[in-house]
Amino acid sequence: MPELPEVETIVRQLQKQIKGKKIGHVRIRVPKLVHGSIPQSLITDVRRRAKAIVIKLGSKQYIIIRLGMTGHFHYAKGKKQQKEKGLEPQEQKYIVVQFFLNDGSILSFNDIRKFGSVQVLSSEKAQTLLKKMGPEPLSSGFTLPAFRTLLQQKRNAHVKVALLDQHFIAGIGNIYAQEILYRAGIDPRRKIVSLSDTEIRKLHKAMKNTLNQAIRHHGTTVQDYVHIEGSGGFQRYLQVYGREKCPQKHPLTKIYLGSRGTYFCPKCQKS
DNA sequence: CAATCGTCCTGCGGGC
DNA sequence: TGCCCGCAGGACGATT
Numbered sequence: 273m274p275e276l277p278e279v280e281t282i283v284r285q286l287q288k289q290i291k292g293k294k295i296g297h298v299r300i301r302v303p304k305l306v307h308g309s310i311p312q313s314l315i316t317d318v319r320r321r322a323k324a325i326v327i328k329l330g331s332k333q334y335i336i337i338r339l340g341m342t343g344h345f346h347y348a349k350g351k352k353q354q355k356e357k358g359l360e361p362q363e364q365k366y367i368v369v370q371f372f373l374n375d376g377s378i379l380s381f382n383d384i385r386k387f388g389s390v391q392v393l394s395s396e397k398a399q400t401l402l403k404k405m406g407p408e409p410l411s412s413g414f415t416l417p418a419f420r421t422l423l424q425q426k427r428n429a430h431v432k433v434a435l436l437d438q439h440f441i442a443g444i445g446n447i448y449a450q451e452i453l454y455r456a457g458i459d460p461r462r463k464i465v466s467l468s469d470t471e472i473r474k475l476h477k478a479m480k481n482t483l484n485q486a487i488r489h490h491g492t493t494v495q496d497y498v499h500i501e502g503s504g505g506f507q508r509y510l511q512v513y514g515r516e517k518c519p520q521k522h523p524l525t526k527i528y529l530g531s532r533g534t535y536f537c538p539k540c541q542k543s
Numbered sequence: 544c545a546a547t548c549g550t551c552c553t554g555c556g557g558g559c
Numbered sequence: 560t561g562c563c564c565g566c567a568g569g570a571c572g573a574t575t
Binding site: 436 | 566567568569570
Binding site for chain 1: 548549554
């Protein structure tokens, strides 16, 4: 459920916490989620690509972490990490991997449902993987003309299903796809080919605005996952996801699209 | 070739 | 009260 704004928020925190530090030893608790061996190396950069966290190492390798549904980090330093070994007892059982850094701090990657993954790749393989993902919706190159061109590739797809396809466009998940479509006034079942030029313009604007606004609020903290700490406040601004009525007080409809729950307003979103 | 389906996983809540 | 079942869904591989 962490999508672009949540991952962006996490990456900004990680940049302060781990960038420039060296990985000492590593403790792996869920081997099947960790692919490749993590080297003892300097962390030279932390970036985001789509919903992935990309950690660049001095060894020129990359650690690519995907959070899946419930992946999250816990960082502990100083007294706190000595006292608790870095983690609350009930969090300990969700540890996937712990990174012990050269300044004595510990970064834990935890995941309840084990949909996440950690992979270590060579520079070449990392670039290949990252290039396969669609364009970043918040990049300066993602202009309205670029979006129009992109839409030609999936003319026959349902607009919501296309927004969720990471190879088509990067970083949008089930929550933001629904929020973006509500803000753009477009029924999620619409086929891309049916969108008018005005609607494409609205959709492009809604993507940028919704994602930027969510980042300003440090993402969305979803109620169900109370045990996952998150400081995000965008849930206050959700207009359809998990709600019964839209901001205009119209009752919402819930359907399944691409076997994903989808809320929308039949009155505000043109079919 | 693209769209769809099954799979992984665990906590939670609804229903009885 | 407690148990069981279904739901939540990101991403990938298999299938049609």
